[in-house]
Amino acid sequence: MPVTKPQHFDIVIAGGGMAGSLLAWCLLRARPELRLALIERQASERQGGDKQSAEQAQRPQPASFDSRSIALAAGSVSLLKRWGLWQSLAANACPLQQIWVSDRGHFGKTRLTAAEYQQAALGQVLEVEYLGNLLSAKLAEQANLSYFQPDFITAITPAIESQTVQLNSGTVLSSSLLIIAEGGLSQSRQLAGFKVSSDDYQQSAVIANLALAQPHNNTAFERFTEHGPIALLPLTGQRYSLVWTVARDAAEGLLALDEPQFTAAVQQAFGYRAGLFTGAGARAQYPLLLRRPDEIVRHRTALLGNSLHNLHPIAGQGFNLAIRDIQAMLLALDDTSEPGSYQMLRTYQQLREQDIKRVIWFTDALVRGFSNNSRLVALARNAGLAAMLLCDPLKRPLAMQAMGRGQSYAKY
Ligand SMILES: Cc1cc2nc3c(=O)[nH]c(=O)nc-3n(C[C@H](O)[C@H](O)[C@H](O)COP(=O)(O)OP(=O)(O)OC[C@H]3O[C@@H](n4cnc5c(N)ncnc54)[C@H](O)[C@@H]3O)c2cc1C
Numbered sequence: 001m002p003v004t005k006p007q008h009f010d011i012v013i014a015g016g017g018m019a020g021s022l023l024a025w026c027l028l029r030a031r032p033e034l035r036l037a038l039i040e041r042q043a044s045e046r047q048g049g050d051k052q053s054a055e056q057a058q059r060p061q062p063a064s065f066d067s068r069s070i071a072l073a074a075g076s077v078s079l080l081k082r083w084g085l086w087q088s089l090a091a092n093a094c095p096l097q098q099i100w101v102s103d104r105g106h107f108g109k110t111r112l113t114a115a116e117y118q119q120a121a122l123g124q125v126l127e128v129e130y131l132g133n134l135l136s137a138k139l140a141e142q143a144n145l146s147y148f149q150p151d152f153i154t155a156i157t158p159a160i161e162s163q164t165v166q167l168n169s170g171t172v173l174s175s176s177l178l179i180i181a182e183g184g185l186s187q188s189r190q191l192a193g194f195k196v197s198s199d200d201y202q203q204s205a206v207i208a209n210l211a212l213a214q215p216h217n218n219t220a221f222e223r224f225t226e227h228g229p230i231a232l233l234p235l236t237g238q239r240y241s242l243v244w245t246v247a248r249d250a251a252e253g254l255l256a257l258d259e260p261q262f263t264a265a266v267q268q269a270f271g272y273r274a275g276l277f278t279g280a281g282a283r284a285q286y287p288l289l290l291r292r293p294d295e296i297v298r299h300r301t302a303l304l305g306n307s308l309h310n311l312h313p314i315a316g317q318g319f320n321l322a323i324r325d326i327q328a329m330l331l332a333l334d335d336t337s338e339p340g341s342y343q344m345l346r347t348y349q350q351l352r353e354q355d356i357k358r359v360i361w362f363t364d365a366l367v368r369g370f371s372n373n374s375r376l377v378a379l380a381r382n383a384g385l386a387a388m389l390l391c392d393p394l395k396r397p398l399a400m401q402a403m404g405r406g407q408s409y410a411k412y
Contacts, residue, residue, distance in 0.1 A: 006164050006174035009037040009146070010339050014153055014165075015182035016040030018065065018128060019305025019322040021135040023181060023329065026083050028142050030330050034339070037173055038139075039165075040149040041182070065132025067282055068207060069241035071096065071220070071233055071316040072124045076323045085134060092130045094234045095121035097218035100273065125220070125233040125241065148173070153188045156301075163192075163300045163340075177340030178301045179329070181322075184291050184310030192301045194293040198310075201288045201367055203228070204251035205243050205313055208283040210266065212238040213276035227269045229314060240274065242266060243313060251285045288312050290364055296349045296356075300340040304329065309356050312367045317359050328352050 011027065013020045016038045024038050072080070072093075080086040099122060101110040114122045139145055148167060155166040156178070164174040165188075180188045189196065210232070216239075221232040228247070232240040244266065246254065257265060263280045291310035293303055305322040328351035337344040 004170065004172045006172040007037075007146075008035075008162075009173060009175045010034045011177045011179060012037045012039065012163070012165060012173055012175040013179045013181060014039045014188045015180065015186070015305070015307065016147075016149065017181065017183055017305070018131065018319060019307075019325070020179075020181035021132070021139060022083075022323070023179065023304060023326050024142075024145060025085070025135055025138055026326050026330055027333070028139075028144060029083065031333065031335070032144065034144065036142075036145045037175065038145060038147050038149075039151055039153065039167065039173075040147070041152040043150040065128045067127070067129070067209070067284060069125055069127045069209075069233055069235060070319050072126060072323075073320050074119055074121065074123055076320045077124050079323055079327055085131070085138075088134050089126060089130055090124075092236060093124040093126045094236050095218055096123045096125060096220050096234065097121060099220045099222065101222045102224070102273070121218075125235060127235065127241075153191060156188065156191045158299050161300075161340075175340070176300065176338065177344075180301065180303050180307050181305040183306045184289070186303075186307040189293060189303060189307050193298055194295055194303065196291055196293045198292070199290040199364075201290070201312060202248050203245050203288045203312075203367075204248050204285045205245050205288055206251050206254050206283060206285050207244075208242050208262070208266075209235065209281040210240045210242050210263070210277045211279040211281075212240060212274075213278050214238070216240060216274070219274070221270075221274050223270055223273070225269050230266070230270050231314070231316075232270070232274055240277075242280075244269070245288065245312075245314060248287065255283055255285060286313070288367075290360065292360065296352055297345040300345075302329070302345060302348055308352070309360060311360065311363045314366050315359075315363045317363060321356060321359055324355060325352060 011034060013024055013036065016024070020038060020040070024036055027034060027036060077086055080089065096114070098111060098113045101112070112122060114120060148169070148171060151167045151169050151171065153165045154168050157164040157166075162174045162176055163178040164172060165178065166172055178192070180186055180192065182188055216234040218234050220234055221230070223230045227250070228245040231243040233243070235241050244254070254262060254265065259280055262283065263277050266280070267277050289310060290312060293308065296303055296308060304325045306318060308325060309318070309321055311318050311321075328348055331351060332344050332348035333339060337347070
């Protein structure tokens, strides 16, 4: 039991990555009176640098904003606009006008265009560091937000109206609501009593940015090759973001290649449908697993982002789901609801469970479909990718109406 008198907050967010930082921004924007704490395990890259201003040194840099790029569905972009962020991100994002889905060595291919769905773009591709920089600048200006970084929770003590968390530094915090957004490997999730099942796909995603000899015309590719599925997402400038899913031991080999060898390996595996690759940037690999907790909420605690759904990136849905988690959290925490109350947590759970189940099921089916060479499976997965990208979170309010809740959703 903690002996130090806790500092009290309305909401403690554990994890200041993509989901946790965005959540903090959205909560403070929707309910500026709330007192928030954000606990991030990794030290800010900007902390301690000699040449930085005092303001920059205090400004936390969320740790999950690495060299990754993410495809954002049109509905996610609408939400980012509504939350006052997209206006500053649009110039660095690349609109997706068309997607080619094909099986190398098979006759069939599918092309999806924004025009055929009467949309300006099928989605947008954004390098996550732009979102990280924007959020860290915006959060640094928030008087009602306290950072605990680098730090992490070592014990959680429940009481009827609060959760008390002991931090590694010895600091003790209490809050009416604890939101865990620590990514797929969250420790606090276990400390809070959630049970997690996991399926290891025995695969890794190798990512890199590729330079091109010609313009990409805002075209993305998803290609199933004998060496694993390869996704190419167009970036600003003549560049592609590569996500290459390979068997885990093959990933190490790809990382060990020098740049020309790696570029040649991608070209050989993918072919020339996207043109000539002229170089590759820094590479990273991510082991691919599906992790699912048995519950979405527990006593005064909610899971959000990858802590709630840790998916294979093949369908590009992890962060799109997290954005919808945040929208649901804003709805559940409307002006009248008490953070962490039974009703509030129940609303959040009801808003999220079907969407998450559907996306997990679908993504898992896609991953398993990749190892199946049947044309029928290939066609189904092609159509499925389109459906996933076009799935519109703005349809959520309809579901809300069906559940008999009558508030104005346009606000969130
Ligand atoms: C190769 C790849 C491509 C992807 N492409 C897409 C895409 O196109 N579209 C899409 O929607 N999604 C995509 N995703 C998924 C997306 O990146 C994730 O869904 C997103 O990063 C989840 O954010 P998060 O904040 O929940 O978790 P994370 O990004 O893992 O962040 C967790 C944060 O919590 C911190 N933390 C961890 N443990 C603790 C602790 N104990 N205490 C305090 N802090 C802690 C970490 O330091 C980190 O800052 C992709 C993922 C990969 C790997």
